[in-house]
Amino acid sequence: MVMAFFRKGDSGLESIESRIVAMLGDARHSFDLATLAVVSGADPDSVGDDIRSTDQRINTAEQELRSELVVHISVQGTSDIGTVLGYTLLIKKIERIGDQAKNILDLAEEGVSFADAPDAGEFLEHRQVVSALFGETIELLSHVDTDRFEDYHSRVYGLRSVYESKVREYMHSSEPASFAVPRAIFYRYLKRIVANLGGVLTSATEPLPHQDYYDDGRTDIDDD
């Protein structure tokens, strides 16, 4: 282990950044599996262990990364303090996404399945959109393309609005609770996941005081 000193390798932040991307990949994996159970009717038992072990991996990575960020500041000094604080927020968001994927699995384990529902196609479509958003977030974190940030954030904002409308629609729905409640909860989770994904990118790109806020601080993405 001491030989790590003599080997060539990534700088501290580069190594942390690679692990963050891997964490986000894990969160996407959890999301894909959990929504597969709810939307496509996959057996929750068959994906449950995988989701839980992936979530455990995300949680462990979060704790290790926190330590590594402290080590970074301690060794390299405070010049990266803004980045380090941003990363602390960022990894918490990814950890939350993992938790929300687990919450979606809980829905499936409670017997919720939209596979045979009349609106199944709509759920499948949203699943694909959000999963693709994971991929896009990873891509934007890995490769700088500032031209795409604005478009990305406006789509995230739009999706949050769509899911918020869905939640409101089902809250006031005249359908039976067994129909409306799972849908309201599911859309609520999608909304939180999308908000956290947007937050991941703002944590890595925006000035620290504006992180977790859209529109120059007017809209708090964590208040709903």
Added chain:
Amino acid sequence: MAVVSSAPTTKSTLPWPVRAAFVILLIYLFLVGVSSLEAGIRVMGADTQERLFSGVDNPLAGLFVGVLGTVLVQSSSASTSVIVGLVGSGALSVSDAVPMVMGANIGTTVTNTLVALAHVRQSAEFRRAFGAATVHDFFNVLAVAILLPLELFTGVLTDIAQWISELLVGSSGSDWKSPVKEWVKEPVSWIRDFWEALGASGNTLGTLMVVSGLGIVLLSLTFITTNMRRLVADRVERSMNAVLGKGGGLVAMSLGLVITVAVQSSSITTSILVPLAGAGVITLRNVYPVTLGANVGTTITALLAALAASSPDALTVALVHTTFNIAGILVIYTIPFMRDLPVRGAETLAEIAVKRRLWALAYVLGMFVVMPLVGVAILR
């Protein structure tokens, strides 16, 4: 993640080969400084040398001088290099220098203890940070408490060091033709010529050469440390992450040794650990072996200084520094009961310091300033 890595940074972007070349130049300057110091002492008459160093005949006085000198320059690497230079000049005997070297080991712990005081506002954090810092103090004091009397009665550390020294460069009392000494001869003569040109001679010339040497040693060591830290920061970070909390005591000790040799400062290594302990990233028991490795690693500077000295005794005293720190580990760390003593001491002191913050300050002042000052005043 390219997005964030592209963020502006305040770090210097000096290419590493340039920085490495700069460090080599600084090491050369450091050796010039040690040699100038030694030459300056030699210029002074025997009477002056006798007057200057007669006070440290008493081992306890020597110990306290070592503590004070190191606290003053905040670097045992610097103070032990000066001691090596003094021994090389013949002004200081090996037996008088040994307690000073041990004192330097105690004095160097002040830096990370001061770093721990920065955490004073947050109780839990302060408890962890202060404990992590003072475990180094407790270990070094305990090592001196055991090994100084042993050395005074048996001379065992000096014997071992002398044996190694004879194997390497020849017997004590002979004039060692160090190749490094030859390399630095010319710049030292420039320093002498410079002061002579300004009219200095005798003791004044000697004093000015000693002061120049001291200045060069301190400045070059400061810049060596700063540049080496930048050169190896990524490696330090990577190895810290790989080892901390995962490896055993020996691995942690090796890490402390490697980092300290690389940055030429045990204070840097131990001071990096204090905020980590404060944040709870590593425990006091994880910190402990790293500091022991740092104790051994920091002796490399005095060994380097000995290369520029004229007498094998200089190498002997540098080797005493190394054998003392290794013996400390063998006597204290390898025996389970003894191993726990510094940890318990540090935990108890941290507990007291958290309850009464002023006691923490009183400890630092008492241990590193008042006690050695009073000791020197009484025993000289």
